[in-house]
Amino acid sequence: MLEWKRVRSGIRPVPDPTATSMVWAVAAATAFALVAVFNFLDGEGDPTLDLVAISITAALVSTGARLTAAPGTALLCWLVLNVYATAPIGALTWEAPYDLGRIVCLLAAAGTGTVLARLAHARSAYHRLTP
Template identity: 50%
Template sequence: MIEWVSIGTGARPVPQPVATPLVWAGAFGGALLLVALLNALVGTDRPSLALAGLSLLAALLGLCARFSAAPGTAVLCWLFLNGFAIPPAGTLTWAGHRDTFWLAWLLAAALVGTALARLVHARAAYRRITEGVVAAGPGDGRGYS
């Protein structure tokens, strides 16, 4: 006798995060392109716009990354922000409070992106598990009561 069994049933695993070196490569390339584009369109005298764009990039990269990738992502974004989005271009400087704020902001953006992804994946996994238990229901011989 042939019995048809649906392959798509059962708990699906939570997606694995992307490897940290790949996330950092994305941060390097994305920050380079973003800062180059902003410099071409609006110039180097608008660091707040560059900070906003790089924060969005860090958050988007955080959606597919591990928490351990966040500090490196923030530093790479900050290097391009500090080195090429503010005058003099091509020179790294350290202006205590400003750069500390920028680094903290970029780190927070990467961490928020990662935390958001973890919450979404955990909620989806929880819903898949609880729907399976509710669908089985009491009295079906599986021991749920």
């Protein structure tokens, strides 16, 4: 199959974002690893520490992503957090105010990571292109 690509010349002012599927895969795998480590270290305790760690991870993983990847990143991280860090372990549950707050926290972290990275890239590109 023939794939058409645009030929670019010169300096690319802002780096291309990472593929959304790659961002989602890394976010889910990292969230699962964090929850597994926290469950091993402190057992099935309060998932607040898990939420904070996964939110920071979602923000870091989202630095190379498009903004449209943030909702999927937050949802995947929430699924891992809900199934493996919140009692009963291994069951998907829904408690509206509690789970909605966690989803909003994860979405805010993923969106903030993406926006801050895009602003930093745009600022550095501006400084590279202006005399």
